[in-house]
Amino acid sequence: MIPSRCSLTRSMCWLTIVTSFLMAVAFVDVLAAQSTPSSAPNQHFLQKIRPFLKAYCYDCHGAETQEADLRLDTLEEDFTQSSSASTWIEVMDKMNLGEMPPEDSPSPTTAELAAVTHWIAAELRQAQRDSLGNGGRVILRRMNRAEYTNTVRDLLHLRFLPGESPEGVLPPDGTAEGFDKVSVALMLDPSLLDKYFEVAQRIADKAIVDGPPPFATETMRLEMEDIAENRAIDYLCATPGIECQEKAIVLMQGSTRSFGVMKYPGTRNEIPVNGMYRIRVRAWGERGADGEPVIMRVRQGHPSADQQFLLETEVTDEPKIYEVVVPRDPKSGEYNVSIVNQTGFQTSSRVGNEIRKQQQQAGTAKDYEKVMRLQSRQQLENLTWGKPNPDAADTSKLRKLVVDWLECEGPLYDQWPPKSHDTLFFRGENAPEDEAYLRDIFTQFLPKAFRRPVTQDEIEKVVSLCRSELAAGESYHDAVRTGLISILCSPKFLYIVEPSTSDQQRPLTSWELSSRLSYFLWSSMPDEELFQLAESGQLGQPGILSAQVDRMLADDKSHGFVQGFGAQWLKTDEFRNFMPDANLYKEYDDSLGEAMVGEVIAFFDEILRKDESALSFFDADWTMLNERLAKFYGIAGVEGNEFRRVTLPEDSPRGGLLAMAGVAMRGSDGNRTKPVNRGVYVREVLFNDPPNPPPPNAGEVEPNIKGENLTVRERLVQHQQIPSCAACHRTIDCYGMALENFNAIGAWRTNQDGENFRGRNTPPIDASGTLPNGSSFESFDDFKLLLLDQKERFAHGLSEKMLTYALGRPIEPADRVLIDQLSEQMQANNYTLSSLIHGVVASQAFHTK
Structure with missing residues (x-):
């Protein structure tokens, strides 16, 4: 950081960013003023809902009696008004809890009750969507932090090493409709102001450099013979x-x-x-009696688990140099080279079994002293002066990894x-440092x-600063x-920004x-x-636009779409x-x-x-595995940390x-499965059909109490016996x-x-179970x-x-026709994601502000 420039820069940055914040607030106010909810009751309310309320609710909450100060005979269906919506929420909650109607009053059937509560929930959801929408117009929105990071990366050609990314500094983004890209959830908040300034300073200091590199590239090698006489590794050479x-x-x-x-x-x-460092290891392998290849793994000590793994590979029978280029930082400790998947020595089975038993018990009994005594005994039985005893350990049949030297560059x-x-100072370091060059830098x-395109006034403001x-x-x-x-x-x-001076829709410009x-398919500029x-x-021409979609999906930057849409749709977080x-x-680990x-x-x-x-996503004869997950699934032949089909x-x-397994683990609490949670996931993810919200304090299926041994299913069935719970649970639990x-x-x-x-x-x-449509499995x-x-x-739903x-x-609601068209196009093209993406990009909604 450069203290001498912080004061002026901070004041200017706060001015622009506060302006941005005020723009966002004003825009929300405009949108709120433009909302004009309909006041005409619909036929379903008049023919179904009001007769239900009259039959079962007006006696206690009508013109003559208002128990709990609640009157329903004058309640309208306007869910856009907070007072009306809160009353409907109270009605739905009381019905779901079984508190309305009371026991001494005429009771509706479960089906009648479910129909009303489902209608209320649907109207509340639609009112919420209407409050977030703007008559089909896409409103001004801030880039989310992933888009910000990707944009800076591509704008300045920066590579962010672990711990340097703006995503680690900026706070989590708000979400709506399951995504962090919805406009109303991404307005500027005062808590973001200082963070944006901090991030901008970090980026500027990284992007623009002074003089030569602070550290020149050096090569550090460790020859095994250099440490053969080092007493620090005596213990290593004495290890079986x-x-x-x-x-x-x-x-x-x-x-x-x-x-x-x-x-x-x-x-x-x-x-x-x-920085980036090149790790080299000169090594080779000697196959054992099983004929299996020798696998070498290289790891480093680092406080972050995701930065510990460096390399894993099969080594040849002849000496060879293996290398990998990885990000490292001063927190990186020494690195180690190990042989993978060895069966170990043939030690005393009795003592070995005893050690394993005591180690398991030590996890709870904390009897570490006994474990150490047993390990010492095992050493004495199998070693003589730190060397394997041929009578106790046979190494001739074992695979061997031979390490000659280690190197870091x-x-x-x-x-x-x-x-x-160079992106900014595009004329090189010998260009004259004058105001004309400043203007050229920012013009480009x-x-x-x-x-x-920008105006001369916009360029002049930066040059003036x-x-x-x-x-x-x-x-x-x-x-x-x-x-x-x-x-x-x-x-x-x-x-x-897609500015508009009218509340009417307009076509987007080509820019x-x-x-x-690009922010759809790349989450970047x-x-x-x-x-x-x-x-x-030319971009808006159908043929050219379609070709660009194909090009962009094939580009590595489409990983932004995978992480943005795919991960959020599937709820991997x-x-x-x-x-x-x-x-x-x-x-589990x-x-x-x-x-x-x-x-x-x-x-x-x-x-x-x-x-x-x-x-x-429903069924496949393949999946994507790495070695750790394949081992968990009991599938052999998968080695290494990379995922492959x-x-x-x-x-x-x-x-x-x-x-x-990840989906199953999401539907658990760390001890037991939670079928209700899993059922909600199936409905939300595969069908975009979230169930109605549960009433307050509804609780969930409780753990077994002492003396009971009921399965989760048995406890869930008991829970379903509560009439007010049955209506919702019958449409959720079967999936879970x-x-x-x-x-x-x-x-x-x-x-x-x-x-x-x-x-x-x-x-x-x-x-087993029965789906809501009556199909049993x-x-x-x-x-x-x-x-x-x-x-x-x-x-x-997709x-x-x-x-x-x-x-x-x-x-x-106006999108319903387009949704039907997109769904039909997807079905006609083997349900591919690309056909859906092409349909969205070609739609009028995508081309309209």
Whole structure:
């Protein structure tokens, strides 16, 4: 940070950003003023709802009697008024709780009760959507933090290393309709003001550099012979499974490490600064009696688990150099090289079993001293002066990893000055540092930042600010940094602006269309090709627009769509809301949890990129696995941390979204499954059909009390006996009970587990049920087939979700015809995501402000 320029820059940035905030507030006020709800009651209310209220409610809440100060005979159906809406909510809650009508009054049937509560819930949802919408117009919205980060990345050609991304500084975005792209949830909040300034300063300091790199690229190597006489590794050479040779270390199990020996010249650390580093290992393998290849894994010590893994690969029988380029920072500790999947030595089975037993008990009994005594005994039985005893351990049949040397090179630079610097100072460092160059810098840069042509007045405001900095004695680079900060704080950068002076819809300009398209499919700004098409006015031509959609989906930047739409639609951020009980689910660890999320995102990505049918979300004979998840699923032959497409064994219960462990874990509380939660997920995600909200204090299915041994299904059935609960639960629970074969962490089970269910004589899982449409199923496989029969419903719900995401506004009644058209187009094209995306982009709604 450069203190001398902070005061002026901060004042200017606050001015622009407060202006942005006031613009947003004013715009919301305008929208509120434009809302004109209809006051005419509809026929359903007159013919169904009012007669119901008259029959069952007016005696206690009518003209003559108003128990609890509640009068319903004058209650209108206007859900846009807060007083009326709150009364309807109270009526719905009382009905759902079974408190209305009272027991001594005539009671409606369950079907009648359900019809009214469902109508109230639907009207409330529509009123909420209407309050968020604006007659089909897309309103001004701020970029969410992912879009902001991606835009800065592409605008300045920056690479954000772990811990540097603006997403880690900016607070979470608001959501509406399940996405963080809906306009009304993304207005500026006062808490964001200082954060935007802080982020802009960080970006400016990273993008513009002074002088040569602070640290030159250096190579640090650790030869095994250099440490062979180092007493610090005596223990390593004495460890069973590790053998120290003259110029190498042989690993049969365990690992060797860098021992903190490698230091960047002139420092006490190996890593002097955040950056990219090249890790090299010279190694080879010796296959064992099983003939299996030798697998090498390289990891580093780091406080963040997601930065610990560096490399995993099969090594050859001949010496070879293996390398990987990875981000590292000064918090990175020494790194280690290990051999993977070794079976270990043949030690005393009696002592070994005793050790394992005591280690398991130590987790609760804390009898660590006894464990240590047993480990020492095992050492004495199997070792003689730190070397394997041939009578106790046979190493000849083991696989061996031979490590010759370790090396770290860095920090690495793609170029210097970095491309971000050259993007701004496009004439090079020898160009004259005068005001004319300042004007040229921002004449070239500002249209890309604002994603449209700019005026001379807009350029002059930035140049004037830079000129003031130079007059205050700041350097030329610092002046440009200040100009850059002001741009990154400007509402014209922070907002996706589609200005309009009328409350009527209008066609988008070609520039606005390019931004709407790029933020839909890339979650980032347009690239040079889109800008050129916008400038020529050709982008809106159907053939060209369609070709651009195909090009953009094939580009790596479409990962922004996968993370933006795919992850939010499938709710992957909720998979790890509860930590599984470590005593009940010992298979679970953080790497498995990460893999559960990764499978779903990779599955979505595979369907999108291979243009496969989205019906694979119901069932498929393949999934996306890495080694950790494949091991959990009991599928062999998958090695490494990368996800790849794997054909499932014929007897595998997996296949489709609902068979993925992450979905199952989301529908649990860490101890037991929660079928209601799972049922809600199925309805919301696959059909965009969320159930009615539960009444306040409705609670949920309680855990087993002491002395009971009821399954979740048995407790849920008891819960359904409450008449007020039955109406809603019969449309939810069946979806969740069908998933009961998956336990709290998504492992397949045929008998109850979790909670107090342990041992062999636990109750069998009953995954049968009846869907709301009357179709019955006996198993999870039957259930998936019945869901697949509702593929038209799926296409309709997915079309609603996609349109909401693309337009950044809720679906409105006027969109119904378009939704039907998108759904039909998807069905006619094998239910591919690409056909739906093409349909959205070609629609009039996508081209209209």
